[in-house]
Amino acid sequence: MAQRPLNVGLIGGGAGAFIVQPHQRAIFFDGTRRVTAAALHPNPEIAMKEAEIWPYPITGYTSYDEMIEQEAKKPLGERIDYVLIVTPNHVHFDPAMKAIKAGIPVFCEKPLTVTLDESDKLVQAVAAAKIPFCVSHTYLGHWTSRFARFIVQSGLLGEVRWVDSYYIQGWLADRAEDQGVMQAEWRVDPKQAGASCCGGDIGTHALMQLRYVTGLDVVSVQAHLETFVEGRQLDDHFTTYCKLSNGGKALVRASQISIGHKNDLGIEVNGTKGSLLWRQEFPEEVTILLPGQPDRTYFRGSVGPNDGFLGDLPEQLMAEPTIPPGHPEAFHDAFARLHRCFEQDVRAYQDGKPFDCDGSQYANVEDGRMGIAFVAAAVASSEQSGAWVDFK
Numbered sequence: 001m002a003q004r005p006l007n008v009g010l011i012g013g014g015a016g017a018f019i020v021q022p023h024q025r026a027i028f029f030d031g032t033r034r035v036t037a038a039a040l041h042p043n044p045e046i047a048m049k050e051a052e053i054w055p056y057p058i059t060g061y062t063s064y065d066e067m068i069e070q071e072a073k074k075p076l077g078e079r080i081d082y083v084l085i086v087t088p089n090h091v092h093f094d095p096a097m098k099a100i101k102a103g104i105p106v107f108c109e110k111p112l113t114v115t116l117d118e119s120d121k122l123v124q125a126v127a128a129a130k131i132p133f134c135v136s137h138t139y140l141g142h143w144t145s146r147f148a149r150f151i152v153q154s155g156l157l158g159e160v161r162w163v164d165s166y167y168i169q170g171w172l173a174d175r176a177e178d179q180g181v182m183q184a185e186w187r188v189d190p191k192q193a194g195a196s197c198c199g200g201d202i203g204t205h206a207l208m209q210l211r212y213v214t215g216l217d218v219v220s221v222q223a224h225l226e227t228f229v230e231g232r233q234l235d236d237h238f239t240t241y242c243k244l245s246n247g248g249k250a251l252v253r254a255s256q257i258s259i260g261h262k263n264d265l266g267i268e269v270n271g272t273k274g275s276l277l278w279r280q281e282f283p284e285e286v287t288i289l290l291p292g293q294p295d296r297t298y299f300r301g302s303v304g305p306n307d308g309f310l311g312d313l314p315e316q317l318m319a320e321p322t323i324p325p326g327h328p329e330a331f332h333d334a335f336a337r338l339h340r341c342f343e344q345d346v347r348a349y350q351d352g353k354p355f356d357c358d359g360s361q362y363a364n365v366e367d368g369r370m371g372i373a374f375v376a377a378a379v380a381s382s383e384q385s386g387a388w389v390d391f392k
Contacts, residue, residue: 006343007036009071009080009104011064011095012087014040014050018183019109020086023136026335027084033343037071037080039064042091064095072102082107082132082346088186089193089200093118096133100125105132105346107339111204112368114194116376119369126365132345132357134338135368137208139265141334142283143300143320145212148267148276150317151288153215156309157271163250165210167202168264172236172256175229188234195379196225197234202265203254203378204371208363209267210250211370213278217245218252220390223378228257240378243388252374284328301325338362 008027013020027033037059040050044062051060061067064083071079082105085095093113096106100122112135113119126133139145151157176184186192187201194200211217220243225235236257242250255261266279275289288296288309296309302325305313320337323329341361348355357364377391 003032003347004077005031006033006081006346007079008033008107009067009083010035010038010040010058011067011083011085012040012091013038013084015046016182017086020084022138022332022335023084023086023339025332026339029332029336030340030343033339037061037067039067065098068095068098068102068104072104076350080104081350082342085109089114090191093122096122097125100129100131100133103129103131105342105349107134107136107342108368109136110208110363110368111135111194111200111371111375112365113372114200116369116372119372123365123369130349132342132349132355133365134342135363135365135371136335136338137205137212137363137367138331138334138338139205139209139280140212140363141337142280143329143337144278144283144286144298145209146317146320147298147300147303148213148269148278148286149215150314151276151286151310152213152269152271154311156273156311157269157276157288158273160214160216160244160246160248160269160271162248162270163210163214163216163244163267165206165250165252165267166265167206167254168258168261169202169254169256170259170261172197172229173259175231177232188232188236190233193234194375195234196238196375197232198236198254198256199225199238199240199375199378201254202256203238203240203252204375205265206252206254206267207371207374208367209265210252211367212359212363213267213276214244214269216248217370218242218250218374219245219392220388221252221374221377221381222386222388223381224386225379225382238378240374240381283330283334284325299325300329 039061041047083099085108177188221240223240226237238254240252269276277287284300286298345355373391377389381389
């Protein structure tokens, strides 16, 4: 007998918010999840009005406090099975903590919080409750990100010496925050975004791509946070030189003032035996460079084992592609893969069965905490004119 669809409650997402749109498509992607409830706006009247005009029927709530309280009273099968938090950064911690205390798993947009203290508290709460928690680092959901992870962590490139992980945009090259662009207004406001705009917003994606693909951690940073647009309170250009946990080095960099760039997230890993290149704007491809050999470009759906470079491939990895090669997977597919993996852990949690939540399928709360620690260290380094700052 087919399992019932999981019920998802939205926190945020009304009044023209962007990120809720790919998330809700991803939630409905497999037919095994659905949005049933929402607290869509901090203004109670707007929240209820947005719920009334939502594209499909949902139960609207005046606040996330009301939604969590009322839904937690319902029996399993009728209540929400997890919440999706898609608010500005400063409204991540409180609803996440309240959902955890109510026994409701959490899928939270990144960055995890705006302060390291808040992140530490969430890590402790998740550990105590033994509850699934996902931080939405979208690009880990690409099949090619998982393929790249397998290649590097299997040792096929040898020991990692150098990594260049970057996310380059141009949409904040002028004062978009003064032009009624809602997405810009809160990102450049320290009260809503935290201590960093560019680093917290997209630099954390570059960091997470490095950590996910290589399995290594950044242990020390030498950073420069720069603001090129006059009058802006937070950084719009973010550069960190990093020491890695294996003794290697890395550059984790981000920019939002590089005109012409859209969502240019990429990573290059240089090992002792070869190099790997991946870019999310070409998400079907992973390129391998080996000494004395032609370049190898692997395409999702056309990867096979034992080809002279690859050995045996994990069954779980090879079962991941959902459409034939030549029909590109992209942004929405990546979101859907994260929600699909999270669903498995939510169902296991509800059934009292063990679940991993170990960072291999999606970023967990500890990964989110590492992103905040990284940004805090980068801010501290930049304030000391690029001095080396260690962190755990």
